[in-house]
Amino acid sequence: xxxxxxxxxxxxxxxxxxxxxxxxxxxxxxxxxxxxxxxxxxxxxxxxxxxxxx
Amino acid sequence: xxxxxxxxxxxxxxxxxxxxxxxxxxxxxxxxxxxxxxxxxxxxxxxxxxxxxxxxxxxxxxxxxxxxxxxxxxxxxxxxxxxxxxxxxxxxxxxxxxxxxxxxxxxxxxxxxxxxxxxxxxxxxxxxxxxxxxxxxxxxxxxxxxxxxxxxxxxxxxxxxxxxxxxxxxxxxxxxxxxxxxxxxxxxxxxxxxxxxxxxxxxxxxxxxxxxxxxxxxxxxxxxxxxxxxxxxxxxxxxxxxxxxxxxxxxxxxxxxxxxxxxxxxxxxxxxxxxxxxxxxxxxxxxxxxxxxxxxxxxxxxxxxxxxxxxxxxxxxxxxxxxxxxxxxxxxxxxxxxxxxxxxxxxxxxxxxxxxxxxxxxxxxxxxxxxxxxxxxxxxxxxxxxxxxxxxxxxxxxxxxxxxxxxxxxxxxxxxxxxxxxxxxxxxxxxxxxxxxxxxxxxxxxxxxxxxxxxxxxxxxxxxxxxxxxxxxxxxxxxxxxxxxxxxxxxxxxxxxxxxxxxxxxxxxxxxxxxxxxxxxxxxxxxx
Numbered sequence: 406x407x408x409x410x411x412x413x414x415x416x417x418x419x420x421x422x423x424x425x426x427x428x429x430x431x432x433x434x435x436x437x438x439x440x441x442x443x444x445x446x447x448x449x450x451x452x453x454x455x456x457x458x459x
Numbered sequence: 460x461x462x463x464x465x466x467x468x469x470x471x472x473x474x475x476x477x478x479x480x481x482x483x484x485x486x487x488x489x490x491x492x493x494x495x496x497x498x499x500x501x502x503x504x505x506x507x508x509x510x511x512x513x514x515x516x517x518x519x520x521x522x523x524x525x526x527x528x529x530x531x532x533x534x535x536x537x538x539x540x541x542x543x544x545x546x547x548x549x550x551x552x553x554x555x556x557x558x559x560x561x562x563x564x565x566x567x568x569x570x571x572x573x574x575x576x577x578x579x580x581x582x583x584x585x586x587x588x589x590x591x592x593x594x595x596x597x598x599x600x601x602x603x604x605x606x607x608x609x610x611x612x613x614x615x616x617x618x619x620x621x622x623x624x625x626x627x628x629x630x631x632x633x634x635x636x637x638x639x640x641x642x643x644x645x646x647x648x649x650x651x652x653x654x655x656x657x658x659x660x661x662x663x664x665x666x667x668x669x670x671x672x673x674x675x676x677x678x679x680x681x682x683x684x685x686x687x688x689x690x691x692x693x694x695x696x697x698x699x700x701x702x703x704x705x706x707x708x709x710x711x712x713x714x715x716x717x718x719x720x721x722x723x724x725x726x727x728x729x730x731x732x733x734x735x736x737x738x739x740x741x742x743x744x745x746x747x748x749x750x751x752x753x754x755x756x757x758x759x760x761x762x763x764x765x766x767x768x769x770x771x772x773x774x775x776x777x778x779x780x781x782x783x784x785x786x787x788x789x790x791x792x793x794x795x796x797x798x799x800x801x802x803x804x805x806x807x808x809x810x811x812x813x814x815x816x817x818x819x820x821x822x823x824x825x826x827x828x829x830x831x832x833x834x835x836x837x838x839x840x841x842x843x844x845x846x847x848x849x850x851x852x853x854x855x856x857x858x859x860x861x862x863x864x865x866x867x868x869x870x871x872x873x874x875x876x877x878x879x880x881x882x883x884x885x886x887x888x889x890x891x892x893x894x895x896x897x898x899x900x901x902x903x904x905x906x907x908x909x910x911x912x913x914x915x916x917x918x919x920x921x922x923x924x925x926x927x928x929x930x931x932x933x934x935x936x937x938x939x940x941x942x943x944x945x946x947x948x949x950x951x952x953x954x955x956x957x958x959x960x961x962x963x964x965x966x967x968x969x970x971x972x973x974x975x976x977x978x979x980x981x982x983x984x985x986x987x
Binding site: 407408409410411413414417418420421422424425426427428429431432433435436437438 | 532533534536537539540543544547548552670671672673674675676677678695697698699738739742743744745746747748749750752753757761
């Protein structure tokens, strides 16, 4: 396959391409996924200071 | 160097002007702690992806691992797959979204702070900060050396001066502009790296007659493997090393698993998940992150391996011989010999960008670790000057330590520094970080025990068992008169396969044996 005899190498070679393409497809499909959440800290929202977490 | 220094000098100057402009933008946009530490939590997905990738891939990843592929072949392509699947997909989609959400819920601005607040432990935050402060300068020192060596050979600047110049330039925009400056410049540097590697990829395959032809030529070279390498498992450049051999263990345990999985717990990368506005941004970043890592790591390793075909055609020798036996010189030698002059200039810029982008992220993370996590939160219990001021001082101190290390440490330790840091992060942070995000039952005791077992287990294995680091450090020899206290295959097994499982078991056993954290706190951490 692709001039490489050892399947352990050509599988890796193809997986590199497929995983990169997979990332493109995933990113495109999920482009508008989820909602535009507001940034808000639950610690701060609860009226406490960040330090009170400890 | 094949190219005219003045052309390269002008290119570097233009590049530096743009870098300083972006650094200035970062300075102008920094108004509060969230801006300085987390780029205001509103970074664009493309900037995130490029910045994450550029910080991840340093000059040593391109030159060092590319050279490794030149010497040992394409087996290292499994690392590329791990880098894309684990380092991008799993990292962004699974770890990233939870890290961002929990970071917002707890008001955390650094990686140690996220874990510390999740487990309500200043000790965890302080200890993690101290660990980063002690060990990351080693890693930064090695990147600094790589960048300075480039400036020495390409621009004819004396090495000692090059280390200083590089450190001062990066320090200037990191200290003033914080993470906004770091990520903007990273994105520019990532863009340069992306273009450089695409050109290298296309030119290499076309130079060697096409994809299949190039691979076939490389496959048919297997009989040229030097005897000393064949004896430790090298079977050719398009086949895996012999199962269980020395080369196989190093490739699979240290490189593919150590670096491939270790990346998940790199503080300077994990903190980037908290810089975006929402989960949607993280998912969008996957689109550019995957191809970016492929173009960096994938191209470097494929080209590194294929350089053997070029050197056989032109000089009748394999790459390792063409580079005088020095793995780190394979890629530079290939670029200088096989590529057109205009590209050599561009590629040198690419390497400078790769070094600077990794350095800036390291400096920022080390500064926040010592200034904010260790000093402000752990030592002073949060009751001292503002985070930004103390972090600036922290960055300055850790840069100084890195520069000193770059000058004084023996080359043997510096060469192992990246592996040491990755191994330590995987053992110390990964079990605790994963538990923090995915297992509500994991409590403070379990996390503390896991952090300590992972840290000291990993340090013990690196110092006394894993041959490459143990012999470079020399502590085992000084104490016991032997390079490693165990022998045989054990000396090849990476700490990630020993210390990380130990830390995982510790986390589970101790958490289950002790009282769970309060329900109210857990709900606050995991609130959607």
